[in-house]
Amino acid sequence: MEDRPVCTNIATELIDTTVVEMKTDNTMTEEKFSFTSGAKRQISITGVVGLVLLVLGIVLSMNSGGHGEEGHGDEEHALTATEQTLEASVTQEEETHAAEEDEHAAATEEHHETATWLKRVYNSLWVNNIYFTGLAIIGLFFIAIQYAAQAGWSVGMLRVSLSMAHWLPIAGILMLVSWFIVKGDVFHWTHHDLYEGPHADDILIGKSALWFWPLEAGGFPLFYILRMVVFFGLWYMFFLWIKREMLAEDLDGNVSHWYKARKYSAIFLVIFAVSSSVAAWDWVMSIDPHWFSTMFGWYIFASWWVNGLAAITLIVVVLKQNGYLSIVNSNHLHDIGKFIFGFSIFWTYIWFSQFLLIYYANIPEETIYFIERIESSQYVWVFYMNLSLNFFLPFLLLMTRDAKRHMSFLKIVCPIVLVGHWFDFYLMVTPGVMKEEGTFGFVEIGMLMIFGAAFLFVTLSNLTKYPLFAKNHPMLQESLHHHI
């Protein structure tokens, strides 16, 4: 209630003036981040430990031979039974179709036997592709939103967010290359025998154009690959353009750069609005190729967005604790804290709406998605953990005003959100890929550490290349005097 006539919260004022030294002159000194060798070593060690864990996990998984099968036999039976009852309630046509599907699933397994350990590697590779692409694109999206909405408070955080977006080209290449490696196991619809012959699947044939157009169904998915390339290409192009304007502003201080960045941001947001949903259908929803939900695109976006906010906040907080970014004070942290709080609720809203509507209508083709996740001991804990880490904990921990303003709290909540949403993506991808063999162990932890270390390394080394905040940003003074 900052703008009402008599509305000074005296207590806050006292705290803030002691913490923040207001700078009113226009000659701000530039601040540079230096990526120390100590920090580099720490990150590298994380990556190496991750690699060791991954190898260890693979070895353990190979030796256990079909890991997860011994203990879970009963449950597997139970699940198949549920599935069958469900499918029995569908029409006759569907039933025969289901039987066909079982058949060809068995058949494909025969002439395409990927070892469980390798499937785990593919699976976690894909989970991390989606997760880290999200962090990178949200880095750009955050900037675009701030420019398009003419936000003033966030000036001090834009460069951190910009650095995260540097992961975009790497994410794109990784995704494209690894897609060809993992496709047979992650994307069931790539199997050519689904489109003709005894295992033909009418539903998949019906939508095959989405992937294979203009080529023959079951061949090379040109349309799909084209979309992946175009999306990353567009995102990267807008990243370069917006970055160019942001950095040019540092040199000449011309306000026209701000207007240009705003224009690019608006166009990017339009492109992102469409491409993020389509990407979600392509990269995640099509893993369960028979299942569909109109909400899914926005669900992925909600997950990416709150996760990206948590990453930006965590990096800002760590930088501050290392003596950087004094222009970001508890007022700014309060704002971004509100964002994390609010968008955790938003994510839950989207999650709940999707869940409730499918649960309530109880249509077997739709409920199967949640049944696979709730009725199986491999995933049920992730299902509930997802809600606790991404809703209950951020909701309760960030409820009070003080919690959002204190770095110690943000340092607890942000990692919770970051881990929580990793599991959110894990839960979207794994059941479709691993079926009843999904586990969480060294392979998954190791892969996450490797990706995390690489992402952090790229982000931080790019952060050294420009000042930590834009001294000529037209909103800088507003941000310095931001007070809530």
Next chain:
Amino acid sequence: MQVTSAVREDLVTGGKTVHDVTHDICRQVEGKPTKSWMLGMAISLGALGIGTYAVLALLWEGIGVWGLNKTVGWAWDITNFVWWVGIGHAGTLISAILLLFRQKWRMSINRAAEAMTIFAVICAACFPGLHMGRLWVGFYWALPLPNTWGSLWVNFNSPLLWDVFAISTYFTVSLVFWYIGLIPDFASIRDRATNKISKAVYGALSFGWDGAAKTWMRYESVALILAGLATPLVLSVHTIVSFDFATSVIPGWHTTIFPPYFVAGAIFSGFAMVLTLMLVTRKVYKLEDYITINHIELMNIIIIITGSIVGIAYITEFFIAWYSGVEAEQYAFINRATGPYWWAYATMMTCNVISPQLFWFKKIRTNIAATFILSIIVNIGMWFERFVIIVTSLHRDYLPSSWAMFYPTFYDVGVYLFTFGLFFTAFLLFAKFFPVINMAEVKSIIKSSSLKETK
């Protein structure tokens, strides 16, 4: 110290002082009703009169006088209900969510937008009430009251009942929020009043406001708490309205994107209605310095954003219907676009998705006449959106033998007209007797947001 960046446009123009704000806004309340106001009131009361006849006839004869049939059991009634509830979103959105986002441009439009919200929700509530056929027991039937007929309770599993709770809670909070905001302004009018009656009336309305620092402090905390409460409420209302359809298994209704897409659509139509009303009020009351072109442009930007979100949702629904491979779902959407109601679908697409894109041109979004026309077009489109969703999904039943069309009768139109009469009568009364702009809030930004003029 508050700093406003040089790249921001002024929110109050014409070098207004704090006293000018009081004067410019109070004088509408203090003066005699103008001729244009009288004319507006006469038209509204006329509509209300004809509408009242339709409502009374409906209550006397029963809902059989509507054009509903065994296949299309929901048509204009629910269409109008959802349409009005949607319009009733903008007010609280502007006051609560824009307040949380510290958007200062909300300040000169929030009062009227909140009033609009309250009247729109009242209009919306008419429809479920009238649809029960026996309005007088409607309140009793809709509430979970202990009763003497054994275990006869309302159906807690029904989203229609959740609607009763959501909308009544929303209405209550919106009303309190609006009224609390009015109190300091009523006090200003009371202090300026020259005759005894208005002094007494506005004195009572202002609850003895004394303007002390302590009073302001309490006012601030109450407003913030109400904003916090209103934000989830405003989102919950249209979410639950969307559940009315989406929890079903009717193709075209059951789709998971409905909740956020309905909320976006509601904001879209709500802002359009705010623009329609404010553009007239601003002109008649000469408030051009408070509701500036900048305000209009920002509202138009919200219209582009929400219109595009709605557009993406339409395309998503269409796409997923194809993608799902579910025949009934695919047919429902093809039938929408190319069946006997293609014209309703085409109107919806044109008005909601295509025409708002004109606001990408700065010339159009800063043009008052264009904005006024487009704001009405948007609300026509949003009415058709609900009509398309409701009627086209129902009229082709699972059994081709029960396929039917819906034809509205005089009473369908009449009841809709009744709500228009009610809405505009209430709004005109508000515009005459209440301050249409929140003076206290606008005064708080006079210093920081009208610098360019005074420098």
